[in-house]
Amino acid sequence: MVVGIGQIKFRLYDVHSLKAKRSVVKSIISRLQNRFNISVAETGLNDSHDWAQIGFALVGNDARMINSKVDKVFNAADRFGLAVIVDTHMEIIHI
Template sequence: MWIGSLEFDILLGDVHSLKGKRSVVRPIIAEIRRRFDVSVAEVDHRDLHRRSVIGVGVVSGDAGHVTDVLDAVERFVAARPETELLSARRRMATTDDL
């Protein structure tokens, strides 16, 4: 079994409050979940209104499938006009590594 994760550090555009942040981050998370059928959540910087860290996880029996899904999610997040992708950290592991 292959386990892959991505952690996106993103800068939000014209956001001036935590309420405004939620209105940007929630639709991104919902669209990632719907489009790619992965686990996704905001995992850090919850108290900062212009920054967010979004974590994505995927499990598969095939390393190539995990890589393809994570690549597609990264392209999707990078293409969002209302955010700037500051960094993306990727990790891959097998159950043998655990």
Template sequence: MNKRLMVIGFGTLTFRLHECQGLKEKRKIIKSIIARSRNSFNAAIAEVDFNDMHQRAKIGFALVGNDRRTINSQMDKLYDFICRLELAEVTDMETEIHNI
């Protein structure tokens, strides 16, 4: 029997939102980042921390595929895409890739 490989890449991105004056403004920016990333990368993505802080945010994301190099490349492209949006400063990124 041929065993198939599933690869899961996941991680977090932490942001600093310098100009945000309130939570409503922050949520608008984060929702835009999330929606645009989902549309471009078909990634599972959500805000996961700093929900009550108006100048910080953390999103978590996950990508699934069958090739480790492809998932790693997609995570790099997702990071670059979010940075190029210039909606918020990315201050940290943590990632992991697991074969299942």
């Protein structure tokens, strides 16, 4: 079994409240879940209105496929255009 874990840190522009931030982050999360059928959640920077961090995980049996899917998630999150990706982190775990 292979587990892929990813983390994305976003910079949000023109967001001046936590309510507006929640709207943007929920949109990113739901789009990623619907498109890739992965587990996604906001994992940090909860009290900042101009920064966001999400984490996601997926499971499979082929490390190359998992690596490719994680890269596709990063690219899709960037193409959504809702926020600017500042940093990404990926880890592939073989169990």
